[in-house]
Amino acid sequence: DTAVxxxxxxxxxxxxxxxxxxxxxxxxxxxMYWYKQDSKKFLKIMFSYNNKELIINETVPNRFSPKSxxxxxxxxxxxSLELGDSAVYFCASSQDFRRFLGGANVLTFGAGSxxxxx
Amino acid sequence: xxxxxxxxxPFNVPEGATVAFNCTYSNSASQSFFWYRQDCRKExxxxxxxxxSGNEDGRFTAQLNRASQYIxxxxxxxxxxxxxxxxxxxxxxxxxxxxxxxxxxxxxxxP
Numbered sequence: 001d002t003a004v005x006x007x008x009x010x011x012x013x014x015x016x017x018x019x020x021x022x023x024x025x026x027x028x029x030x031x032m033y034w035y036k037q038d039s040k041k042f043l044k045i046m047f048s049y050n051n052k053e054l055i056i057n058e059t060v061p062n063r064f065s066p067k068s069x070x071x072x073x074x075x076x077x078x079x080s081l082e083l084g085d086s087a088v089y090f091c092a093s094s095q096d097f098r099r100f101l102g103g104a105n106v107l108t109f110g111a112g113s114x115x116x117x118x
Numbered sequence: 119x120x121x122x123x124x125x126x127x128p129f130n131v132p133e134g135a136t137v138a139f140n141c142t143y144s145n146s147a148s149q150s151f152f153w154y155r156q157d158c159r160k161e162x163x164x165x166x167x168x169x170x171s172g173n174e175d176g177r178f179t180a181q182l183n184r185a186s187q188y189i190x191x192x193x194x195x196x197x198x199x200x201x202x203x204x205x206x207x208x209x210x211x212x213x214x215x216x217x218x219x220x221x222x223x224x225x226x227x228x229p
Contacts, residue, residue, distance in 0.1 A: 035219075041203065043162070043219040056216055090161055105150060105209060107217060109161035 003027050006091045006110035013081060014118055020077045021113045023091030031055070031097040032074040033107065034066060035090040043090070049074055050097055081117045088112045121145060122208050124220035132228055135196050139223045141206030142188045150209040151182055151189050155202045156222065162205055165191075196227045 006023040013019055025032060033056075034046040048056035049068040063079045078085060090112050095104040124141045131137045143151075151168035166173065168180040168189050179192040189208075193200055206220035 040221070042221050043205070045216055045218075048216070105217070106152070106164050106167070107154075107162075109163070111161050 001026060002111075004091055004093055004108050004110040006089075006113050008113060009111060010114050010116075012116045012118065015081055015083060017081050018077070018079045019081060019115070020075055021089055021091075021115075022073070022075045023110055024073050025091075025093040025108070026072065027093055027095075027108060029093035029095050029108075030071055031094045032068065032071070033092040033094075034074065034076050035092060035109075037088045037090060037112070039087070046089075047074075047076075048097065055097065078115075081115075083117050086115055086117045088114050120221075121218050122206055122220040124204075124206050124223045126221055126223060128224040128226050130226045130228060131196055133196060133198060135227075136192065136194050137196055137225065138190055138192045139204055139206075139225075140188050140190050141208075141220050141223075142186075143206075143208045143218075144187070145208070145210045146184075146187060148187075148208045148210040151180075152207040152217075153178075153180060153189075153191050154205040154207055154219075156205055157202045162219075165204070193225075196225075198227050198229065201225055201227045 004025045031050045033048045037043045047066040051071045052068045065077045068074045091110040092107040153165040154162040155165045156162040172181045177194045181190045203222040203224045205222045
């Protein structure tokens with residue numbers, strides 16, 4: 001069973017379109033994240049949710065809107081896609097971002113969603 | 119200055135070699151440290167946590183130097199399968215206990 005699964009794995013779309021990426025974790029974790037990895041391979045945090053509550057919202061354009069219907073799901077919707085949005089988007093989860101011991105803040109990543117905007 | 123900095127490499131080493139990477143961090147309040155490994159076109163996966171006293175896991179040894187604000191990863195007897203990008207991760211006690219990733223160091227082990 002995949003621990004953190006995200007769909008779709010590949011997404012090719014035109015500028016200006018709206019798209020969504022879904023993420024689900026079956027680890028029973030409380031905290032979920034969206035990371036963006038650009039062509040230079042830097043991994044940057046975009047959003048973090050703990051038990052459906054927004055914890056981190058980095059300086060991401062408001063065209064990006066996360067939604068967490070329950071603690072096992074964190075979806076990412078992107079409006080009016082731009083060329084610069086092309087990247088690999090990784091969903092991740094951890095037991096509890098507030099705890100440091102026992103590996104509670106170790107991230108488990110999904111396989112990534114490669115978005116190409118033409 | 120970036121919060122977490124790594125030499126991007128690539129480090130090209132022959133099989134059996136010993137190789138070491140360093141990673142520097144700028145926030146002295148950082149509390150937790152990790153090394154993750156990322157294979158080409160795959161997701162990052164935890165390699166090992168880094169403890170204050172240093173720790174070893176088979177051929178891998180991690181060290182933390184709080185005074186100089188760096189962590190290191192030593193790989194002994196390199197295998198072809200060690201070829202990957204090694205990401206340094208730091209957590210500091212700011213809002214959200216956010217994990218900050220370094221840009222990664224690419225290792226290529228050649229036969």
